[in-house]
Amino acid sequence: MDDLRRAIQHSSEDLPISATSALRANINLMNRLSTIRDQHHNESVINDLDLHECSSPDTILYRVLTPEPFSYEDALWDDLKAHLRVKEAFENPQNNAIHCGVPKPFNYIPKTNNTWWERNMSFFPTVHDSITLPAMTLASERTPPLPTIAREALINNQCAAEYRQFAAANPTNRDCLARKYLCRRHMKTTPSPNLTLRNFNLHLDQMIELKYPIGNLATAIGEALAVIHRLANVDAYDIEFVLGSETDSRYKHNVLSTLKPSSDQVVAMPMYTDIEHLLAVKSERHATRLWVFDFNLCHIWYQDTGINHPESLITHLVEAFSEDDPYYPLPLMENALEHGLWDMFSNSHIRKASEALQARDPRLACLPQKFIDGCLAGDGESPEGNWSWSP
Incomplete structure (x- = not known):
């Protein structure tokens, strides 16, 4: 097993690829992803996890794995299973003070998901020569x-x-x-x-x-x-x-919920304060x-x-x-x-x-x-x- 792990580490092409299209994760995606943890590759479940027609261009990271040798193709599935376990553990209420984050896992796309790849292939920029698309792909928060x-x-x-x-x-x-x-x-x-x-x-x-x-x-x-x-x-x-x-903290229409000013702070603001500008300033800090x-x-x-x-x-x-x-x-x-x-x-x-x-x-x-x-x-x-x- 150790030899296989080291072979995966040095032989696989696990490369980050940013989609140039605007992509946004479905807000229910994490709940549906949790249902496949520790199960085998269930095509009927995985094919439902689609990021098509989404927005947020710089917040999703795609990682693809070279298809050769074939035995390495399970690496991203193993990543997904462990990633979900760690994410759930970090979100456990007893860990509310932990000072470390884990990116949200969004999607697992097998190379056999022809529907997803037909919709999204054009969104990807030119990739490494060793990568042939479609390929096993894991999408997560950047x-x-x-x-x-x-x-x-x-x-x-x-x-x-x-x-x-x-x-x-x-x-x-x-x-x-x-x-x-x-x-x-x-x-x-x-x-x-x-x-x-x-x-x-x-x-x-x-x-x-x-x-x-x-x-x-x-x-x-x-x-x-x-x-x-x-x-x-x-x-x-x-x-x-x-x-x-x-x-x-991106603009999601409800600026006040994002900034969370108290009523006293709003009362103390000058009339006609540009609250959205305050959000922009905060986001730069x-x-x-x-x-x-x-x-x-x-x-x-x-x-x-x-x-x-x-x-x-x-x-x-x-x-x-x-x-x-x-x-x-x-x-x-x-x-x-x-x-x-x-x-x-x-x-x-x-x-x-x-x-x-x-x-x-x-x-x-x-x-x-x-x-x-x-x-x-x-x-x-x-x-x-x-x-x-x-x-």
Whole structure:
């Protein structure tokens, strides 16, 4: 299984494609998608999940998977199953304070859905040479990119002065998501005039230079991983944590509901105040937000496994943790700062996981601590073969 996972990771073309057409998710789509979780490919259900004649051009992300080899075609279906579990776990009322988002899954389109592809093929721009459409496709909410002020800070930090104007004007840099590497430090290089902020790797020392609250980040990632493990029952294998923005508040006719001003605030406004302008100003001040996505290599585990085979489960979860280690603080670090980040991560993970397990079989209560102990013991083998960070 591990060999297959690694083959999928390195051989598949899992590429993001933006539809140029205006597309909008049906508001009932999530409810209907939930009915197919953990079922086989039910064509009668899936064909009903159609995004045709929708609006919102920049809020939907399409991911397609190359059809060769054939055995890789299940990857996006696996992604959908795990994605739905994580989304439902994050929306559980007991997690109302979790500081991490997961994009909404909108649609799964098999290559055999001729009706959908006939309607929508023309909406797609030219794609990678290795992709042949129709193909297995997953549609989800596009993670909102970092706001302008954050992009400017990255450009000022990463670019020499003579390159900054060029980088700021580069339209691709508007699609900025920052991968947060809490266990890696950046290798200093000569500044490049071709800085790209799309899928930017932001290392620990860079976050320190930018005065980013890395302690809050370690805590948020620890909580998110706890919910993924204990409420979603997903192993979190090869998931990604990135920094983007809060979900965009777009104009939906009811401006007052979007802004939520109090009656006293409205009374204090000058007569004829342009309320819609206030909405536009607010939308330009997005807060940054941690997001998690990319579940195509994840597996779902079941409660009986945790009860009857806890050691095997812990070994597997620790292995998944070590495979994804750039995002997490690591244990047994000599540097005081990194040691402190591990403490914040592990403490928040145990606390949130214990909360998640309160309503479950009490025999599962020991698993969060066993997971952290396994990470400390290095039960899972990291890509570098040890717990040291790599530059």
